[in-house]
Amino acid sequence: MSKPAPLIYDALTQETLVSDASKPAPSIRDSVLKTVLIVDDEQPARMRLKAMVDALDDYQVIAEAENGQQAMSANKRLNPDIVLLDIRMPEMDGLAAAAQLSEQDQPPAVIFCTAYDEHALAAFDAQAVGYLLKPVSRLQLVDNLAKAQSVNRSQLANLVPEPVGQRLSEKCLSVRTRSGHELLAVSEIRALIADKKYVSAYTPSREVLLDLSLKELEGRFPKQFHRVHRNALVAIRYIRGLEKCEDENGQSVIRLEGSDITPVVSRRHLPEIRRLLKAL
Structure with a gap:
């Protein structure tokens, strides 16, 4: 030895x-x-x-x-x-x-x-x-x-x-993972969705929990994300369309490039999203 x-x-x-x-x-x-x-x-x-x-x-x-x-x-x-x-x-x-x-x-x-x-x-x-x-x-x-x-x-x-x-x-965004802190590029995020006290960031490859609230994220990145529901922000650059669900509620959802996530658009935010889509 x-x-x-x-x-x-x-x-x-x-x-x-x-x-x-x-x-x-x-x-x-x-x-x-x-x-x-x-x-x-x-x-x-x-x-x-x-x-x-x-x-x-x-x-x-x-x-x-x-x-x-x-x-x-x-x-x-x-x-x-x-x-x-x-x-x-x-x-x-x-x-x-x-x-x-x-x-x-x-x-x-x-x-x-x-x-x-x-x-x-x-x-x-x-x-x-x-x-x-x-x-x-x-x-x-x-x-x-x-x-x-x-x-x-x-x-x-x-x-x-x-x-x-x-x-x-x-x-x-600095995010906590099992190996410490990592950087998550905002440009990779398709949607930010709140579930009770947690906010999840969705990218094409993963879901990451964040320590920030939707309100904080909306204020920090106003040009990158648009609110579509009280519990959801979507990345403006990845919006590809608006669809109506074929269910009894008849809710509208956002289609996002590179993601299977389809956030629901509330009736309150629907006119804004339609105007945004026309401008894209």
């Missing part, structure tokens, strides 16, 4: 680096293993993440850092594939570090690992590919590392900051 790689403490940057003379330098991009930098100001959190990553076959932790400044230094020297990044840290927090990392010619994939969920949209604005809440589970970590692998460096390099009017938070 081979011995684990010894840990070397870099006195210059105060980072812990993994060293193994029998292996090629971890900064070489063609390495079979995906290289990982762990950034957290709490040593127990770093140790826990490192143990979880070390247990996986396809990844190698090449450095640990205590704050954003150390993370920038380690990234410059080692060029990791993936950065597991805490948000609340001294000197330079994770959001500031991620924003700077995203501006690099060859940025790493960033996955936030934090105890606070209020930073989700800001995290995605900083070009993060994942957002995990502590304590991070093995399943969550594996899922997010897989997502990070699906985004190559050339794609990440093209994720340049957008103008204020084009912010990700204005084009996407």
